[in-house]
Amino acid sequence: MTDNKRLITFDGTVNFRDIGGYRGLNGKKTKWHKIYRSDSLSSLSDNDQKRLTQMEVTVDCDLRSSHEQAIAPDKLWPGVKVLDCHVYAENPQGDLIEEDHPLYKFLHRIPKMKGYLGQIYQNVLLSKEGQAAFKKVFQQLLTLPENQALVYHCSAGKDRTGMITALILTGLGVDDETIAQDYLLTNQLYPFGLRKKIPSDSEMINLVNQMNVTAGEGRAIKGITTTLREGFGGFETYFTKILGFTKQDLEKFRKLYLA
Secondary structure (H helix, E strand, C coil), X not given: CCCCCCECCECCECCCEECCCCECHHHCEECCXXXXXXXXXXXXXXXXXXXXXXXXXXXXXXXCCHHHHHHCCCCXXXXXXXXXXXXXXXXXXXXXXXXXXXXXXXXHHCCCCCCHHHHHHHHHHHCHHHHHHHHHHHHHHHHCCCCCEEEEECCCCCHHHHHHHHHHHHHCCCCHHHHHHHHHHHHHHHHHHHCCCCCCHHHHHHHHHCCCCCCCHHHHCHHHHHHHHHHHCCHHHHHXXXXXXXXXXXXXXXXXXXX
């Protein structure tokens, strides 16, 4: 986590990050310049739009609600395709898990999360709305041309963005602690983004070393990683049995985004 390109500063964002460079399966690392996570893209400047075009970011997965999208629509750039990927249910009752829900058979193995935020993340992982959003993002990643990149985002680039990041990194074999650190970097890097300053390598190392991923918010993202492992027996089961992909899709996904 020492690459100073982790945080990319734009005029209209404060939390635009590259998720490349993390150690995954078989000692390989997640590819740089392919998958980006961000906060709102509603305030992009003309220069930002030009830079995103130059970065060949051609897919924008908007994880926000219809209301958020209506009041602060993304500013799009030439050649980009935007997708609605609502992570939270538009219907307040939509996230409830009923006894006739096809996931009910798994619930005896679903670990109980202590923190409220972790419970929310876990519930989204189990909900049909969350699954539909996650599936859309993975479909785009599986069909993204080699020379292009994708960004997904919510409003602050933390909770909903953190959930899909945790899924992607888990699928690529990144360990839980690293995933939690990436999640917590939102809190640490916001001041740099607000000042339009990229942290130095030493500053990034200090930020990561100061994190306690077993306390407070650090435990919350385990609502995703722990549930995948203990509730479903691993990412592969969730990816194939719940999201509907094949084992060949999983192999392709890893081949595309690990090097």
